Amino acid sequence: MIECPECGQKISDKAPTCPNCGVEIAGKVVRCKHCGGVYLSEYEKCPNCNKQQNNIQATSDNIGKQRQGNTKKKKNSLQPYIITIIVALMIAAAGLYIYKSKRSEKEQQAYEMAMKSTDPILLRNFLNNFSDASQEHIDSIQARLDMLNMIDEEWENVKATQSKIALQDYLAKYPSTNHKAEIENLLDSIDWQQALKSNNNDMYQQYINDHPYGKYAEDAREKINQLKAKTIQPEERQMVVGLVRKFFLSVNKRDEAGMMSTLSPQMTSFIGMLNPSEADVKRWMNRLYKEGVTEIIWRLNNDYSLNKREVGDNAYEYTAVFSATEDIKYSDEAKSATEHYKIKATITPDGELSAMSINKILNSQDKE
Secondary structure (H helix, E strand, O other): OEEOOOOOOEEOOOOOEOOOOOOEOOOOEEEOOOOOOEEEOOOOEOOOOOOEOOOOOOOHHHHHHHHHHHHHHHHHHHHHHHHHHHHHHHHHHHHHHHHHHHHHHHHHHHHHHHHHOOOHHHHHHHHHHOOOOOHHHHHHHHHHHHHHHHHHHHHHHHHHHOOHHHHHHHHHHOOOOOOHHHHHHHHHHHHHHHHHHHOOHHHHHHHHHHOOOOOOHHHHHHHHHHHHHHOOOHHHHHHHHHHHHHHHHHHHHOOHHHHHOOEOOOOOEEOOEEOOOHHHHHHHHHHHOOOOEEEEEEEEOOOOEEEEEEEEOOEEEEEEEEEEEEEEEEOOHHHOEEEEEEEEEEEOOOOOEEEEEEEEOOOHHHHO
């Protein structure tokens, strides 16, 4: 609203003419930049303050344009702040999205790891660290935790029994249990106690087979060595019996080479002779075949008493005591006779005879 420069009536600066005096208004008036008064644009100076107007400020159009310019300037001055706020909001939104995405990814990884684990602590940590996880994940973790607690209760019952079968059944049922090492240690101790109780090579060897790296594996091997030093093994018995039989079969055949092949080069004694030579042994056999003797048959009785002693690292010397019968046949059958003997032989670790004594049994007491 402005005052009409002619009549002073309050009118709109957009009015075509003043309704009071009829003077043209729209586009025909200006506002003095010095005193602020409104006057007709046809005047070069403001009639109110009589000052020259170098910059026309206020035709109605100019006044409108000035207002629009001021509004634009205000808007333009706000634009940087608005843009900054929008960018900040976008960055915050992007950051929140990335944070949620990474947390979701981290939660998924933790969930998968927990579901594969048998450690209750790991499961409880998931529930504590990801309380905002999906209900499905929380329920699954809780169910697994409950199951592990139940398995632990079952373990305590099995452990209390100290039963080998119960321990083996539990391990077969839960092969990935956290108690696997403890179960294996218990089984190790149980098997070792059984081996000690039996105290035989087979049980000690079975322990080693079942527990090659067990706590008592070295002890088991030592026990086996100790028993070997005292016990004649089947293969050792076969070697000793086969050797003495070969010696006497060679005598029956009068086979010097066969007989000598059974003897050690370093014999200590033979039929009362100390450190006998090969010639001494051959001479003994040949004296058996004295004049008139057509055949000699040595029969060894299966009454061997065998002993062994360790003479080196896993090296053993054997002693065999047994009885034998000698049938002597003459060309004159009336002279044929049967004699009974008690024989003691010593065998080296190399499987050779190193000593032998042959004593005639004169009565039943000597036989025994």
